[in-house]
Amino acid sequence: MDRLRGVERFLVWLTAGSLLLPLAACGVWFFAGDIAKAQSSIDIYPAKMQDLDIPRDEVEMGQLEEACCESDRVLYYADPPMTGEDVEELQRGLQQLGAYHGPVSGRFDRRTMEAVIAFQRQEGLTPDGVVGPVTWQALADDFPVPVVEGSGQVPEGQREIVVDVARRQLIVYIDGKEYQRYPVAVGLGKTPTPIGEFRIVQKSMNWGGGFGTRWLGLNVPWGIYGIHGTNKPWSIGTQASAGCIRMFNRHVEQLYRIIPEGTLVRIVGRPSDPVTRLLKPGNTGQDVVTLQQALAEKGYDVGLADARYGEQTAAAVKQLQEDYGLYPDGLGWPDVYLLLGVR
């Protein structure tokens, strides 16, 4: 009897589960945007951040940016038509594979839908014109990945990464010597890749979708940024991301193998932001990088230009103030910016 009741209870849970699971999935999909936004304001590396003793002051900064999330919205022909950068990326990908000959308009119109259906047919997928993870992956799989010469045995030594956003290249140095060079995609003009000196603070695998096969997270003090793979390989070499550094999956897998957590990543290639506020210890932001770079150019030791106005930056500002006979309070006064010649 008890056994029968147990089976009955199991069946009830199973039925409820099978009904609730799709609902939950829909909910996740429906609130996905909000979840992504919420993630941007929380710390996904709490332990690491505590280790680094990083003050957080984003709210005051008033410039909290979107996390470097890769949008994987399901695209389809709708009325009114869907528009956006993801549609542009789709059109560009289809175009590069010779499946679409229309303009890159960012508008999912009939012509785009027909190109998608033709591509899906060609790949043996359900030809429904709906672009979800499977279609994105099929597009990515068809895209030729340039071969980067591996030099066999990876030498021992201090690893360092330089990302040149102007050239859209990622260069690995080992003990100061160039070891490997990869093409990358960087942030769009409105969501630029952060400039500065950061560290790899998290490594993980198979996030899938727009993040590709590997993720190397950076300790950028605002938002979530990292180096990752992609399911839009045709975007490599362009400005395409929300600030992250995109690589071909095969390349990021190589990188993942040789780069340990804690590796320094210098992101260069464009000027950092102008300084327009009175910076003080605890502040974070691109303008802090501008200040740190200017201090370093004048010979003051700020450690890394890591976008955090920490004790070392304050000490460097104090030293500058003392040298020029200003009151050494370690704050970013207009006189300090003038002497440093920061924008």
Add this chain to the structure above:
Amino acid sequence: MQGRMVRVALAVLVAAAVGFGGWQLVRWYYPLITLDPEAEIDPERNYTINVWVERGRGLVKIPALEAEFWSQVTSGFRSRYPNTEIVLQEVSAPDLERKMEEALDKGRPPHVLVASSQWFRLWSELQLPIDRFLPEEEREGYIQGALQKVTVGENLMAWPSHIQPRLWAASRKQLNRLSSDLASVLEEWKAGTLWSGDDFPAARDKLLKLKDAGEKQLAHQFGSPATLVDLSAAVGGGIIGPKGELLLTKELLTSVIDLWQALQDEEVLELVQGTLLTGFLSGKRMVIGPVGLWIWTLKEEAALRGYRAVAIPEDIILLPAPGGGGENGCFSGTTVEVAVFRQRPFQGPAQARLSMEFARDLSRKLGLELSTTGLGVPAYKPLWDEWLSAMGWGPDQRANLEQVLELSAGLPPLRAKWHEARRRLIGEILIPGFDDFVNGKVGPEIAEQLDKEIRTFLASLQGRRSQGK
């Protein structure tokens, strides 16, 4: 018999003491007597000059040893003296005192030391005077304040190289708007006559008149006691006299404090934190200080930040720091000198000559190199044409600089003991006391407190002196 033995023993002892004393005297004075700019260099002998370079601090950017500057200096010298090896060593400021003391104990300090002025006086007795290597006609080529800074007793004990003076700056455009009455106050300041000790109380009244030009036309760096120290030195005629007598009396200290307080109460002078320079360059202030020569170099920086009201350097007139005025002036700021050290045993006149010539050449080239940053001036004026041309500064700037540097001649030289006492008195008593005052921790009663502290300090020195006797 016994008495004779004692007398002989005493005579031997006296002879030994005299002999030893004489030998010591010869050992001490022999290098000085034989110091000769014409000493013969033996072409068959190899000479080595060990050079210690204090790693640059603050705004003194001494080139790293790998820099081309050093290879040019050494190869230039070796082209004249090929049998000379020059060994350069960089020493950080925190290590310098310890390393030098160790080297001096062994009798082997560097032949040449490149350092900022805070060090060279510490060991001035163990350095060789440069007088014989600097003929009178060449002395005229140096900024007199720079020579004064290296004067110990009757001798010049190092080669002056580079000077970063403490100055004030006035806006030419603002001055042009002043009535002739008010303009004359600034003219007196510029000419160094405003702050002279005898007329010090009159300076207060003249400065208060500047209120007619608008409030807060004088702006001072917040939290900086430097000007009060300068004024105290000016009004006291040097703080300590040549025999260690106190020149800065309680009354004089009170007059300095009163002047400062009155200028603030009457809103002629404002203490500004963080926006002194930007306020000046945006045309809101007439006179600011203390600043450095670097204010003439901020052209690009000012343009970048959008400050265009004052043309740099054309519209900026440099003024001597308050109290600048010949012998009673207050040349302060950072300087770099090159000193030559004695060796034990003495390595001969040829070695001394080579060290001295290298130190001289180095001091001049380094002065030019350091000054092309615009943070200071070469102490040796024949280099000024080249330097001013590199800086893009014209005859107006040259004339202005010559005037203010002439007026910033420095505190009068004292014997080493009193020089050190004055240095400590300024560093340990005046600066902390005035620091508390300008930061509002204490009121005008600081004058009385400082007076007590100064007297106690000097009494302790005098006490020690009489105990020594």
